[in-house]
Amino acid sequence: MIHFRHVSKAFAGRPAVEDLDLHIAEGEFTVLIGTSGSGKSTTLKMINRLIEHDRGELTFAGEDISRFRAEDLRRRMGYAIQSIGLFPHWTVEENIATVPKLLKWPATRIRERVSELLELLNLNEGQLRRRYPHQLSGGQQQRVGVARALAANPEVLLMDEPFGALDPVTRTALQQEIARIHSLSGRTIVLVTHDIDEALSLADRIVLMDGGRVIQQGTPHTLLTRPNNDFVRQFFGGSDVGIKLLGLGRVEKYVRQETFSGTQPPLCAGLSLREALSEFISRGTDKLPVVDGCGEPVGVLHFADLLAQSGGGNDGR
């Protein structure tokens, strides 16, 4: 859907992105990660032409992006950033409705869409719809920013550190919302982050950048188990890599269909193996019962089976 071929960008003669080759497939969740100043935001902004590339070929839906009017491109691509950029004198509703209004949607359709988005992002409609940005918490503002980016059902969602500067609980909740939105809508998402755990938990494909270049790209499992070099190995946690690998696997995939005879409280099948490891260690046991989302028993997780997750070739999902 979005293809970079040998794309470069320099600012005042200093390269920011060099010879970038990147293919973002429709429906894929791509995460750009890397050291500070490695060119992640520049790469993202070249996609919606907030920054124009100098050299190479950049296409969207098969067309060179220079052939689109920048406004048309931006209406087809939602954009959410850390500093939010909500309009201070507009209510939550008016902020979310920005692009639908530009597209001249009928008023009833806009109202319905705003309600739908408030619900999707867990924002209390009765309380928040008519508030102004300064009357919201930081986390609520970030959610409104994401809702605004999604409002006109864009084909692509571009996000630059959208959960930055949030406390860990709100951040995790917003990450879960985005993962849910992605699995529900199958929308193409490109997200820039500094947070390795965020990248590992959200991405279909991670692109690791350094000094304006792509150092390695692949699935989270590939980057953890088959790093191209020491930089990649160190970046993804060095000695922590086993724990991060456990974070990629879900309990449900490792459940043995057995009956549990004991009194241990059960694990939920949707937990990560990293969370399950923590339960094994804190409870000092090597077998735990597992239940599904409705609380029905589905089998038993064995501590020994966590080792299977470290075997190469498994994509961990």
Ligand SMILES: Nc1ncnc2c1ncn2[C@@H]1O[C@H](COP(=O)(O)OP(=O)(O)OP(=O)(O)O)[C@@H](O)[C@H]1O
């Ligand atoms: N508008 C600009 N004018 C001049 N230099 C710029 C501009 N935007 C970015 N740069 C430079 O280009 C390089 C890449 O910046 P970019 O913002 O893409 O990196 P980043 O990986 O997103 O960084 P960070 O993680 O710190 O946000 C940096 O050296 C930066 O200083």
